Amino acid sequence: MEAFLNPVDEGAPQLIAGLALDQFLNRAAVALLGSDQPPDLILTEIEMPDAFQHSLGYDSPAAIWSIEFADMLIGNLLAALDRTDRRDDYVISIASDHGHGAVDTAIFPEAVIPDMLWMTEGASLYVSLTNPGDLEKATERLSDFGVERWNDLHLPEPLRGSIAMFVAPPGHSFEERPVDATGELTALGKPRSISTHGFRPGSRQDDRMFILSGGNIAPQIIEEANANQFAPTLASVLGLSQAPYAALSLLRI
Numbered sequence: 001m002e003a004f005l006n007p008v009d010e011g012a013p014q015l016i017a018g019l020a021l022d023q024f025l026n027r028a029a030v031a032l033l034g035s036d037q038p039p040d041l042i043l044t045e046i047e048m049p050d051a052f053q054h055s056l057g058y059d060s061p062a063a064i065w066s067i068e069f070a071d072m073l074i075g076n077l078l079a080a081l082d083r084t085d086r087r088d089d090y091v092i093s094i095a096s097d098h099g100h101g102a103v104d105t106a107i108f109p110e111a112v113i114p115d116m117l118w119m120t121e122g123a124s125l126y127v128s129l130t131n132p133g134d135l136e137k138a139t140e141r142l143s144d145f146g147v148e149r150w151n152d153l154h155l156p157e158p159l160r161g162s163i164a165m166f167v168a169p170p171g172h173s174f175e176e177r178p179v180d181a182t183g184e185l186t187a188l189g190k191p192r193s194i195s196t197h198g199f200r201p202g203s204r205q206d207d208r209m210f211i212l213s214g215g216n217i218a219p220q221i222i223e224e225a226n227a228n229q230f231a232p233t234l235a236s237v238l239g240l241s242q243a244p245y246a247a248l249s250l251l252r253i
Helices: 002-009 014-033 048-056 061-083 134-143 227-238
Strands: 091-095 105-107 118-121 124-128 148-150 163-167 172-174 210-214
Touching: 014 048, 014 061, 048 061, 061 091, 091 227, 124 134, 134 148, 134 163, 210 227
Parallel strands: 105 172
Antiparallel strands: 091 210, 118 124, 124 163, 148 163
């Protein structure tokens, strides 16, 4: 890996280095699967489809190619299992952590609510409510840019009422202003990420996908499911208890 770290520091394209690092991780997983003592469970990540979409666009040719590249890396894992006659010993699980959608405008919270504490990820914004009237102030200022307040039911119960969530309108995301930016700070600007996630809950752009294959899992297509069914489904594959989960495993549908 170190062969790629120094060139990145000197300005080599980050995406090219990322592709190399994805391959390093993939080789490690292939080596484990083909070893004399293969593990019962491997967790790994293929990062570059996400980075390509953020930087080059959700449905750009380069982003589509990055998904084909990821498919090739998964093929390497399956080939290793075939070579060692272990294909039937494993269940393959492939999942995306979020979806993607096009963004043409960035909203800079430090220009809209400069006196408040906040954190953002994609088109979702969390604001700390530390003083009386903070909620009303943030809601009023952000609404001028089409930002909608969302509920806090997904937050840990002790934090409800002390943190407010907001979602950006379609085609918008929240971003921190780059530290090296010059010129006047404005509320709106050009986004660094032309595709992102964290859209208004229920948005199709933020749908995820989940594939299970192998073992005695019967082939079927489930068009739509709730995110809280993901964990119990994996638990059922691993033979773990379903007791901690309120939702049903997808394998019981």
